[in-house]
Amino acid sequence: AFDVFRRFTQRVDERVAVAQELLNSDFDFNREETIVIDPETAAYAKDPQEARDRWRRQIKYALLDLKEQEKDSDDKEEVVDAIDRLKRRYSRYARRWKQTDSDDLLEMYLTAVTMGYDPHSTYMSPGTLDDFQIQMRLNLEGIGAALREKDGNTVVTSVIPGGAADKHGKLKPDDVIISVGQGDEGEMVDIVEMPLQDVVDLIRGNAGTTVRLEVKPGGAGTKVVYKIVRARVELEESAARGEVIDHKMANGASKKIGFIKLPSFYLDMEGARLQKRDFRSSTRDVRRILDDFKAQGVQGVVLDLSKNGGGSLTEAINLTGLFIDRGPVVQVKNSDGTVQQYADEELGTAWDGPLVVLTSKFSASASEIFAGAIRDYKRGIVVGDPATHGKGTVQTLMDIGQQLFRNNRQNFGALKVTLQQFYLPDGESTQRHGVPADIVLPSITQKMDVGEGDLKYALKHDRVEKTRHDMYSMAPDDLISQLRKNSEERVSKDKEFVDLIRRVELYVAQKEQASVSLNEEKFMNRRAELDAQKEDQKEVEDQALGQEEIYRDTFYNREVINIAHEYIDGLEKQKLARAGR
Template identity: 50%
Template sequence: MTSVTPRKKIFRTVLILLLIGVTLPLLTGADIGEPSTKNRQIALMVRGIVSSQHLTRHELDDEISERAFNTFIDRLDPMKLYFLQEDIDAFQTEKTEIDDMLKSGDLQFAHDVFLKYMSRMEESIAVVHGLIDAEHDYGVEEYISTDWDNLAFAKSREDLTDRWRKRIKYNFLVLKGDKTEGEAARERLHRRYNSQLKQMQQTQSDELLEIFLTAVTTSYDPHTTYMSPTTSENFEIQMRLNLDGIGAQLTLEDGYTKITRIIPGGAADKQGELKPGDRIVSVGQDEEGELQDVIDMKLNNVVALIRGKPGTTVRLGIIPEKSQETKILAIKRAKIELTDSEARGEIIEHTLPGSKKTLRIGVINLPSFYMDMDAARKGVKDYRSTTRDCRRIIEEFNDEGIDGMIMDLSTNGGGSLTEAIDLTGLFIDLGTVVQVKDPSGRVQQYDDRTKGTSYDGPLVVLCSKFSASASEIFAGAIVDHGRGIVVGDSTTHGKGTVQNFLELGARFFNINNPPNLGALKITMQQFYRPGGDSTQQRGVYSDIILPSITDHMKVSESDLDYPVPFDKVEDEVDEKLGLRDADLIGKLKAASAKRVEASKDFQKLLGQIEEYKKQQEEKRVSLEEKVFFAKKEENSAQEEAQENLAKRVNGEADVFPDTFYNKEVLTITGEYIHTQAN
């Protein structure tokens, strides 16, 4: 399977769906043991594939070793709260040796670093509890650094303790902002840091292997990653948009597994008693199975206990959000369709300013380019497909009648290359959709070979910095073929590489039911628009730019470590469709700019953007209470933007929410429709 999905680093809280799988034995940090023969074999496999098949053909050498060393340390201790500088100095002697270690499958360095990390964590958490119980002066002017990349490791235990003192002060201020103070705040912080330590002590050997090998693979480019068996299974579930479980989203909060969302139509939704905010404290199998305590358990392990085959029963011990009493719920597991991530459509009636005519504009909200890879491999005829779902929506639009259409890719981080090509074919009649170059330099064109289109009217593609990979293939092809216009942030994410998903067990064991050794998602190709430009580090430029905070977030490909460079190939577009030109775009841009200038909402947003840009330049946070809360009030626009984005990504918002921003997109689309009609 070929994937073009970028690594996402957008949200603080990772929501994990209840997935089907196998529970693995737990190991404490101190007892993680020596590297296993199996893990050594996996390391050798990964080294061999990446060294010979990665797009860049970069040798696994000292340069990659140094990158991997820095990344591995950063993955373990990104805020520099546990290791001391003396630890880093001791590790430094091995920083150019990782390439040689992997040639023999030697993983001892990774284990040694992790055990030192666990030792330092235990020391620090012991200090933290004393700092939580101490009194703090919130009137003094002092700051906590947020510039972790340029922050040095503490030179002594005293320096590290002072760093933790500021961290705990910051925690108390954040909790006060959430109306939690005094003993309640202390109790919560004690529980939080106890839980963090306990969770790290549950680290499994395959988790450590994933962290270490991914530190190596992402030293080639940001998207080449080793996935443990659990991670690779979760990746496939996200692509096929269905799973077996109860249908809930969870997060870990101060040691408790907390329900953040119930998936509509899922088993928990139909059972009716489980609610967002409830905390899961125990899990039991079937009607009579013993309830196992899950407080302070790692989230993946709680998920493994809850998931299971459709038709079986799981019992949950929960504490409702506004209660301290535990009650037991029995839920029958089922196959859950992840409709939040599938294409959704809606026809919106919109009247242009100064006009009496109402236009009917069809909007498709597409969060990802999904495909049921397993069903496709098995030859299932009607497997889950982005293109199939969008074609059905477009047919409904055509039946009901529309004047124009918006394809909303503003939260679409990518997915299947095949689906990107096929979806583009619904809007163009034959022609190159994307060009792909392999490590040897050979360029291959992938064309739409299906005659005819599903929709040939005015088309607007809405994009943002979060529109990546497959989204950029689609948007780039629409522009290069002269098929429509792009509106949104100044440019898209800028990911122009293609990853192949290689299951290691199936690749190295030519037998039925090979062992699950995880998977390697490796960058093996670079893609190019029909016109020859790569989107790598550049993206697809919008024809009409609308102000947004997301346009100023550091979330682009160029903001990641070690991205593949931009380049070009030959132009393969023979004839443009004539649905866009410079004069047309200039008129639409000028009209939009005039409306934005006259809009109080957009002017307010522009002020918030300036504030946001100033905030990004600040590399520290004040711990003086009055200053802290004054700044928090100023930061509300950024927090609101992130919350709205999270709702859209999780499918909690309408297909096309009724906002001033979207109204302007509708107006641009309406004016575009008029130009095509005249």
């Protein structure tokens, strides 16, 4: 691994030197030439001259990209500024690789080996394992601030409500952190150009301890030092959250609809193992939300899993149990070919009224177990992209420190290994296929190459025998057909949906182009066409990061609520709906 890495960093230095040299030359932005942007279609350069020409084109592409971002400034100034920014970018790129420590290198090397077998088997370094456990238990000890790297600086992107930094009151978004000190008198460590993970490690620490941050407020002006006492921070924005929507249809009919956003199937594994009374889990939080919905007289529930990439298998089973009264939820096939059933064993439900599950191509793993079980039981309807992500495998986390030193546990990271495949109650695997939606809505995500089938070495799809289970009458075929027809009619007349469909078609056409023009006029015209798509993709990215309200009043979500409203009406007319208990 170290030999390969040394050769890699040698090549990085060589290429960066070429890039810096080329940046000092003149570029003809009126010249007719193209660059291949799809690496899968690019052949290896035949000789050093061809490789150098590719670098020239790559740099020209990057300069045009930066010029497009600064298109309102003076033309000559924007070129000079773009060249300076690119020089700094390439220098930082080389410097960052040289800052790679042995833990990061081991993670990259072992993960490259394991992913040759399937795309979900990885090695987690100690730092990655810590981050994974934080996301599963939804709390950490630190100051409660989200950070990002920008031009070698550490910038505050947000301050977590209720966290130590929030209570301190001084640290704000866009502040630049320059140095970090421990305790009241510890040496201030310069963090400019330091890898972001190393900065995070310096700022995090045990609750009750002090950290000092030297900060430039807003990235400019006089430096100040903030002394913040670390505390336990609850990551509430990553937890299940609910909101009641008073919805009116065009005909004036109104319904109360509960909307739950669930970003992941989280579980405080350590708290559960120690049988702590207050350990955090997605099932516990969703149950609490459903109880609140019932108290408010909600008539139907939408569960948003559209950006939920999965999580705990146990939580997928338990959460499904909130909506069904006992029965098999998932089947798991082991490496020896034996198949086990995992069932909800709890009597009763937390919600037995109308249920709409919102999914997308980003809904994966545990999300697919839940959506698939709801669909197999005909317990509710699935709305969203044509199918979910298509991940039908189960990973086991093997804590290396625990395995090697049971009595003196240390953090040596963990292996996440694919050992099983899961199947829905009716025997169908979600692997590569995903869970199909009953009602499909147009979106850009369905055209993105982000599904399981787009990953290298993804396992094949297969089936097992179906299990016996109860069937609900909450998703009758005739009602689904009518809901689908009504939705398609509304979508075809909605200007925002029509415009979205046009942008999606343009996105597909552009995506299929293996190369783009480096003529400035043609480049800028193409970018103008792509601007609307970039907004669509940015919205997807923001949603995936949780930078949104629980329910966003968008044309897409309004149609989801329209479907839910009609679904409730349809069940009431067929006398199939029961009030949520």
